[in-house]
Amino acid sequence: MTIVFASNNLHKVEEVKNKLRMPILSLKDIKCFEEIPETGNTFEENAFIKANHVYTKYKKDCFADDSGLVIEALDGEPGVYSARYAGEYGNGEANMDKVLLKMKNKSNRKAKFVTVICLILKGETHYFRGEINGIITGQKMGSKGFGYDPIFLPDGSKKTFAEMSLDDKSHISHRALALRQMQLFLKGK
Numbered sequence: 001m002t003i004v005f006a007s008n009n010l011h012k013v014e015e016v017k018n019k020l021r022m023p024i025l026s027l028k029d030i031k032c033f034e035e036i037p038e039t040g041n042t043f044e045e046n047a048f049i050k051a052n053h054v055y056t057k058y059k060k061d062c063f064a065d066d067s068g069l070v071i072e073a074l075d076g077e078p079g080v081y082s083a084r085y086a087g088e089y090g091n092g093e094a095n096m097d098k099v100l101l102k103m104k105n106k107s108n109r110k111a112k113f114v115t116v117i118c119l120i121l122k123g124e125t126h127y128f129r130g131e132i133n134g135i136i137t138g139q140k141m142g143s144k145g146f147g148y149d150p151i152f153l154p155d156g157s158k159k160t161f162a163e164m165s166l167d168d169k170s171h172i173s174h175r176a177l178a179l180r181q182m183q184l185f186l187k188g189k
């Protein structure tokens with residue numbers, strides 16, 4: 001069984017290839033170079049849009065993921081807008097600054113990272129969700145990782161995601177949890 005992972009993020013493709021231990025094709029491998037717009041209002045919708053684009057156009061089994069940070073005191077923001085919260089796509093520093101400012105006087109610091117994977121296999125759609133709970137710190141701590149890692153302290157941990165080794169993070173992360181669920185599902189196929 002060969003499955004396409006609908007992502008242009010080469011780090012993610014490598015991570016997923018390592019974890020799943022089965023043949024995975026990237027968008028580059030199937031020569032899909034077009035931008036797939038993420039116009040959904042939920043992680044599920046966005047993951048489906050990406051997976052369905054590949055399944056419909058390239059006729060290949062496919063999965064896609066969508067992730068983000070959900071902060072309780074900000075009514076779920078930045079949520080599906082995590083990558084472009086401060087305007088410019090992928091500006092992690094500006095995104096974190098915006099969160100820290102909005103959270104300045106909030107006593108409820110609860111947040112979670114969420115990943116939803118949408119898998120379209122033989123025409124059937126399946127969803128897998130991974131979540132990790134934690135709190136938003138008062139300032140940035142650590143320099144590893146990406147995105148909001150320096151301001152996210154997982155419950156039960158003394159280190160933010162950005163202070164952990166990649167190995168430690170990838171054992172407990174939202175992405176790893178969702179991936180593990182899909183892996184279990186695929187084992188039964």
Ligand code: IMP
Pocket residue numbers: 065066067068069082083090095113145146147148149161173
């Ligand atoms: P994506 O859908 O996985 O590309 O994630 C969208 C955005 O959510 C990223 O650009 C980051 O801002 C944020 N994000 C998702 N996962 C993580 C993570 O593990 N650490 C920090 N930020 C993340």
